[in-house]
Amino acid sequence: MKLTGAQILWECLVREGVTDVFGYPGGAILPAYDALLEYPIRHVLVRHEQGATHMADGYARASGRVGVAIATSGPGATNMVTGIATAMMDSSPIVCVTGQVGSRLIGSDAFQEADITGITLPITKHNYLVTSAEDVAPAVREAFAVAAGGRPGPVLIDITKDAQQGSCAFDWNAAEPRLTEAYDDALPGDGPSCDAVALINAAERPLILAGHGVMLSGAEREILAFAERGQIPIAVTLLGIGGVPASHPLNLGMMGMHGEAWVNVAIQQADLLIALGMRFDDRVTGNLKTYAPTARKIHVDIDRAELNKNVRVDVAIASDLRAAIADWLPDVAPGDRAAWFAEIDALKGDSAVRDIQNLPDDGHLYAAHVINDLWRLTDGRALVVSDVGQHQMWEAQYYKHDAPRSLITSGGLGTMGFALPAAIGAKIARPDAEVWVVVGDGGFQMTMCELATIAQEKLDINVAIINNGYLGMVRQWQEFFYQRRYAATPITGPDFVKLADAFGLWGAAVHRRGEVEAAVLAARACPGGAIIDFRVEQEDTVYPMVPAGADLHRMIRRPSPIVETAAD
Amino acid sequence: MQPGNMLHTFAIYVDNKPGVLTRVASLFRRRAFNIESLTVGHTERPGVSRMTVVVDTDDYGARRLEANLYKLVPVQRVDDITQTPSIARDLALIKVAATGEARTHVMQLVDVYRARIVDVGPESLVIEATGPEAKIDSLLEVLRPFGVIEMARTGRVSMARGTTTARRFDPPRAPVEAAAIDLSNCSV
Numbered sequence: 001m002k003l004t005g006a007q008i009l010w011e012c013l014v015r016e017g018v019t020d021v022f023g024y025p026g027g028a029i030l031p032a033y034d035a036l037l038e039y040p041i042r043h044v045l046v047r048h049e050q051g052a053t054h055m056a057d058g059y060a061r062a063s064g065r066v067g068v069a070i071a072t073s074g075p076g077a078t079n080m081v082t083g084i085a086t087a088m089m090d091s092s093p094i095v096c097v098t099g100q101v102g103s104r105l106i107g108s109d110a111f112q113e114a115d116i117t118g119i120t121l122p123i124t125k126h127n128y129l130v131t132s133a134e135d136v137a138p139a140v141r142e143a144f145a146v147a148a149g150g151r152p153g154p155v156l157i158d159i160t161k162d163a164q165q166g167s168c169a170f171d172w173n174a175a176e177p178r179l180t181e182a183y184d185d186a187l188p189g190d191g192p193s194c195d196a197v198a199l200i201n202a203a204e205r206p207l208i209l210a211g212h213g214v215m216l217s218g219a220e221r222e223i224l225a226f227a228e229r230g231q232i233p234i235a236v237t238l239l240g241i242g243g244v245p246a247s248h249p250l251n252l253g254m255m256g257m258h259g260e261a262w263v264n265v266a267i268q269q270a271d272l273l274i275a276l277g278m279r280f281d282d283r284v285t286g287n288l289k290t291y292a293p294t295a296r297k298i299h300v301d302i303d304r305a306e307l308n309k310n311v312r313v314d315v316a317i318a319s320d321l322r323a324a325i326a327d328w329l330p331d332v333a334p335g336d337r338a339a340w341f342a343e344i345d346a347l348k349g350d351s352a353v354r355d356i357q358n359l360p361d362d363g364h365l366y367a368a369h370v371i372n373d374l375w376r377l378t379d380g381r382a383l384v385v386s387d388v389g390q391h392q393m394w395e396a397q398y399y400k401h402d403a404p405r406s407l408i409t410s411g412g413l414g415t416m417g418f419a420l421p422a423a424i425g426a427k428i429a430r431p432d433a434e435v436w437v438v439v440g441d442g443g444f445q446m447t448m449c450e451l452a453t454i455a456q457e458k459l460d461i462n463v464a465i466i467n468n469g470y471l472g473m474v475r476q477w478q479e480f481f482y483q484r485r486y487a488a489t490p491i492t493g494p495d496f497v498k499l500a501d502a503f504g505l506w507g508a509a510v511h512r513r514g515e516v517e518a519a520v521l522a523a524r525a526c527p528g529g530a531i532i533d534f535r536v537e538q539e540d541t542v543y544p545m546v547p548a549g550a551d552l553h554r555m556i557r558r559p560s561p562i563v564e565t566a567a568d
Numbered sequence: 569m570q571p572g573n574m575l576h577t578f579a580i581y582v583d584n585k586p587g588v589l590t591r592v593a594s595l596f597r598r599r600a601f602n603i604e605s606l607t608v609g610h611t612e613r614p615g616v617s618r619m620t621v622v623v624d625t626d627d628y629g630a631r632r633l634e635a636n637l638y639k640l641v642p643v644q645r646v647d648d649i650t651q652t653p654s655i656a657r658d659l660a661l662i663k664v665a666a667t668g669e670a671r672t673h674v675m676q677l678v679d680v681y682r683a684r685i686v687d688v689g690p691e692s693l694v695i696e697a698t699g700p701e702a703k704i705d706s707l708l709e710v711l712r713p714f715g716v717i718e719m720a721r722t723g724r725v726s727m728a729r730g731t732t733t734a735r736r737f738d739p740p741r742a743p744v745e746a747a748a749i750d751l752s753n754c755s756v
Contacts, residue, residue, distance in 0.1 A: 121591060122598045126641040129587075146641060180583075180644045305635035308628055318635075 005133035006035035006164040009097065012140040014039055015172060018068050020428050022046055022055040026072025027112060029099030031164035044428065044457055047449035049076050051421035053083020053154075054447070056094040058385060058422030060087075061408045063429035064218075066147050067094040073101055074112030077158070078119065082415060084154045085123040089412025090239060091216060093152035095143050103131040103160040117158050125153040133166035137175035145177040151303040152216060196274075196298045196315045200230060201333040203272035203296075205340045208234040209255065209284075212411075213277015213301065214243030215404045217321035223276060224248065226325050231335035233344060235263045237278050238396055239411040246380075246400035252344065256284035258393040261544045261555045262347035267292055268553045269343070275299045277321045280310040281412065286552035300324045354543075354558045357398070365513050367391055367466045367536045371398040373516045374436065374464060378524070383433040385409065385426055387419035387443035389473040391466035393542045395438045417446030420463065424450060427459050434524070435460070441467040441493050451503040454529040462523045463531045465496055468538045476541050480556065496533040505529040572626040575604060576650045577726050578634070580619040581611065583642040591640050592619060601625055601633060605723030616644065620725045653729045659722045660704045661686075662695045665715035674714055681707045692717055 003011060009032055013021070020042045025033045036043060046052040049071040056067030071077055077098040087094045101110040117127045126146050128139040136159060143155040200206060214223050220243055227234050227250045234244050235255040244251045253260045255267060264286075267273065273295045278284070280299075285291045288310060297313035299306075300321055307316035317324055352358060356368045371394050374382070380402055386395045386409040401407045408426055410418040419439045427435045444465050454461055466472075475489040500507025506526040508519045510533065523530035543558035582588045589608060596603050604622040611618045623633065630648055637646045666674045671693065678685055678695055681703065687694035697707050701724060708716065 117587070118590070121594050125639070142641075179641065303635075303639070305632055305639060307635070309632055312628070 001170050002167050003133075003170045004031065004035065004165060004167045005130075005136045005159065006031040007038070008133060008136040008168075008170050009140060009159065009164070010035055010039040010041065011170060012137050012172070012175075013041065013068065016140070016144045017065065020044065020059065021068040021070055022052040022059070022425065023070030023097075024049050024052060024072070024076060026076045026099065028073035028101055028161050029070065029076070029097075029159075029164075030072075031161060032070070032097070032099065032159070035164075042428075043070075044424070044453065046421070047452050048447065049079035050083050050417070051424075051447055051450045051453065053080045053087065053094065053096060054415075054418050054421035055425030055428070056096070057083060057087045057090075057092045057418075058408055058425030059429040060092045060094055060152075060425075061090075061422070062383060062405055062426035062433070064405070065093075065429070066144055067092070067425060067429075068097065069094060070097045072099045072112065073116070073158075074114045076112075077116035078114050080156075081119060081123065082413075084120055084156065086410050086413045086415045086418060087154040088123045088125070090410065091152050091212060092154070093147040094154045095140075095147050096154060096156045098156065098158045099164070100129070100158045100160045102162045104162070106131075106160070116156065120156050123154070124156050127156040128158065130157060130159045130163050132163050133168040136163060137170060137172065138177070141175045142177040142179065145179060149179075151301075196317065197328050197331045199272055199296055199298060199315065200232075200274065200328070201331075201335075204337070205270045205343070206230070206232045206272040206274060206337070207266060207270040207295075208232050209237070209267075209273055209275040209278050210234050210240045210243050211237045211276065211278025212239035212243070213321045214240060217277060217302070219277070219322035219325055220244070220404050222322050222325040222329070224250075226329055226332060229329065229334055230332045231337045231341075232274070233266070233341070235259070235267065237281070237284055237411075238409065240278060241396060241407045242401040242404045243277075245402040247402055254396055256281075257286070257546045257548070258397065258542050258544065259284075260351065260397075261557060262344065262349065262351055264546065264552045264555060265347050266344050267295075269347075270295045273297045275301075275311075275313070276325070277301060279303075279306045282310070282548070285310060286546045286550055286554075290551040292552075356558070361513065363512075364537045365511060365516075365535065366540055367394045367468070367534070368398050369513050370464065370466065370510075370516055370534045370536060371395050371438065373513075374438075374520055375399040377517060377520045378434060378436065381434065382406070382436045383408070383426055383430060384436045384438055385419045385423035387437075387439040388414045388416045389440045389443060389471070390468075390476065390540070390542050391438055391440045391472070393473075394466070399438075416440075416443040419443060420447050421450045421453075423461050423463075424453055424457070424459060427461050428457075435462065437461060437463040439463065439465055440472060441465055441469065441496075442471045442491050445491075445493055448499070451499070451505060451529065451531075455504045458528060460527060461529050462526075463529070465531065465533050466536055467493070467496070467533050468536050468540065470538060472540075473542070475539070476545075479539070479541065480545070480547065496531055500529075500531040503529070505531055507531040507533070509533040509535060511535045570624075570626070573624050573629075574626070574650070576623050576625055576630040576633075576648060577654075577656070577724065578619075578621045578623070578630075578637070579647040579649055579726060580621060580637060580643060581645040582617050582619065582640075583644065584610070584615050584617045585642055588617070588642045589619075591642065592621070592637070595636055595640060596621075596623070596633075599633065599636060601629065607723045607725050609725070620723070622724050647728075649726055649728055654726050655729060656700055656724050656726045657698055658701045658704050658724055660695075660697045660708070661720045662697065662708065662711060662716060663718040664693050664695060664711050665691060665717055666693045667691050670714050674711065677707070677710055683707060
């Protein structure tokens, strides 16, 4: 069977199980777009190629399948860079296909030529420059294997125009990837798992640190079985939210810079940390010199390069998490750690009293209230896609996620503008899910052009803009660390209700807490896209907070009572 | 050199494909490792190139580097041969100003170092020297008073001694299957 390179591309995507792609056409990718019409693949036209990569990313995180983004050469490809880096940092499997100028023009600074394989080299797991039709199928098949295999991540395939136009015999089987297996002998410091179990059974104050790897590995059931058998409490990272149900009694909640104060203190007092599919990011450890000083440490990660990277551990296991836990499980002794739980309970202290939810209504609309109401009104079942900043932390604190893959957010790279496009990808991956975007007024304005995509694709996505008129998290840092000198953080925006109307979407503004419920219910009832502009307290602050680089247990706590923090 | 650091030597076997050198070099740069020397060449197997890279780092850094190198798709195998008994050689071409009497002196030194003179010009000699880096450094020192006009060095190439390579080429392990476990008591 003789096909063009363009046809081979789609043929391979179909055989890889791809049903939806996110893209933007252009000169160098035109042959591929022309062939698209013959294949049963839904193409979502984005408004900016960055959006395409975030959509592929959101699609992948919502479903566990590989997301696909397509763009043309030059600016189309360079616009993808932020989305690729985001997927790299958060281990999200996406394949980006870019057109490239004809192979004979490469290096001549041709129109819309950019060295995208060079540019994306450090932010992809791997990339390919394909210059002949014969090489299309092997590259695509290998790209999917690389993107989804091991620790997932982005792969880019740059296909020259002549490779798309040329034809050759298509042989799916001959294109099977032959990847070199990593030479897998134990490096020094890697311990056998029996050492890990011995440490676990001997520990009096153990704590599980659960990360994104729980979901990537599909170890949600195993980690609970393990925690329940050993009676070991669990703290989760931002991307680990949902991997363990928030309502589970062993789940303490989020750790780190904006985690619960007593969770961080528990980490500092533990005698054993069992880090599962997390990478000791600086946002969860604080000062490494004083991090968990009394704890032995076990670290399981599929990526060997993460072991002993930030935190030196006693047992390092490079393994798929699910397999590692299953390996331990028969030997884990049933635990009775009542004393440790009592200790943790005591750490909670006055946290509940300080919690904004328990403070009297002072007439202001607080973002935390909005998120909490949203959680209540959606029965905690929404698929929430959050952006980056204060609202992201409030979402993580006040929306209690019970289901895996029910929170999608940009963690490692902290990409503002991620939420709206990522939600489009998530909605297309899971059309039955109730999708809510929680986004600040700053991040929303970075990628709000994708509202047009929501309208064109007739997607039922609800957007909650937490609008405080500031780049809130940066303002908070200025408040704490730069003497309230608010350089470049006040931000205006359009009338978001009129904006919704302009895109043919439903919109409403909410100024008081009493209006939240009606607006949320109206947005849920609305069949298409909906935007609610929550005009929240302008100078509200995310508490608690570990200042960057400070000791994990030295947190800035919410002053009590709340009125001290309210803006004058 | 940072305390705890030492020079680590890696032998890296890679697919001989365009861009591989960039990928490896980019990894060192991205992870903030400084390359002391790097050589690339063909191996006994067609399609496979061998790089010898010398890096100044500590043991944890070396291990992390090795793990990161394995994440590169074209990398087949990485050997840290720092502690392995091995032969390390550097090749240098040194052009020295030498006329009249100096010429005789230089030629004597070349003999002492078992180097060779590979080009004779009216006012200069080109010397080819092979050996461990320390030997080349030493030769360079004694030649410097005569006036070193130009020098080119290859950087270190290394090989483990004996008949075995630094590490055997084991077949890839079978993937670990998640054992079937009883989850009936688990509250999901």
